[in-house]
Amino acid sequence: MITAEAADMPDDGTSRTPDRLRRLPSRQLSQLTTRSDRLINEGLARVDARKWHYAVLASLQEYGPGSQAALSRRTGIYRSDMVGVLNELAERDLVERVPDPDDRRRNIITISARGRRRLPRLDKVLDDLHDELLAPLSPAERDQLTRLLGRLLDYHTRTAPPGTAPRRAGETGE
Amino acid sequence: MITAEAADMPDDGTSRTPDRLRRLPSRQLSQLTTRSDRLINEGLARVDARKWHYAVLASLQEYGPGSQAALSRRTGIYRSDMVGVLNELAERDLVERVPDPDDRRRNIITISARGRRRLPRLDKVLDDLHDELLAPLSPAERDQLTRLLGRLLDYHTRTAPPGTAPRRAGETGE
DNA sequence: CCGTTGCGTTAGTCACACTAACGATGTACG
């Protein structure tokens, strides 16, 4: 009783997603992430921010100033991409980038007063956005979800730290 | 007692992710999805498949043959991208693409014998990959997770069907 | 002194989601 083609319900298949796909966690994750990312990006764009901005500002606030490389490690943003993010933040006077006198390779990034003021504002925006994201879930369920995700994330960040490159495997056709 | 900079634990910040970020569901989702996607893509690549292949084959198996547009709707793959996916599947003789005599705009896509044989193989591969993906969770927890994700997905697919374009909002700088 | 390692930066790759526009066809309606 899986297919619904020969029966009396005329189903050209236009209807909806196959069962095999609907319950596939990897698929649920990527679909939901697509929605989530869109929601967050749009919301942050409305206040002229991006999620990387928040990540960097939060990191500076919690751990204090640091080099770009350190920031990269804290936030998970690649150091190649960090350059641009810091440019954007500096343009907006949310951080200051000054050369480290003790190690002339480094820049030291500091959160500015303006950046410090910005952070709670972004907290609020994100909070509201997550309210929309998690709308159908009760507080307890939201908690469950973040705990489950947290555990998975822990597991996978331990076993596969970034830099573990994606393999390109056997291509038969083409 | 939030920051750990002035105390006795020398924390250049290289350590780890700020708390604000770690518990952010949207962030957990995208990070986990990155890992998940990598895992799945690599796993499928090893058997010369991609997730879209699976999606299309599963859809054909469950709902029977259909036009490319119908397949798009079932799988969530955009019809612009469906072209390429079907090319790949046809190259591998997993589907057949024949013009619909009743509607000359349409192609009718049918799963081939080979495709039908392929599907359980992919089921197995995906099953194993999900075992790795969800490794730290008990069966009950895995179930919880998929139910929570399912509900969120339901909610957001109802309220924001694809085609709801991402807004590009006020850019002050640049 | 020299090799390695870390830093900031530039440039480029690949996949994904999505838009725009096209020509050919089908459908509805006045």
Next chain:
DNA sequence: CGTACATCGTTAGTGTGACTAACGCAACGG
């Protein structure tokens, strides 16, 4: 019956995110 509109398959292109490669420079370590 004709014409406006919708749908189909297809091509091309956009923006973002994650990531690699390579660079020149500076620091560290033997």
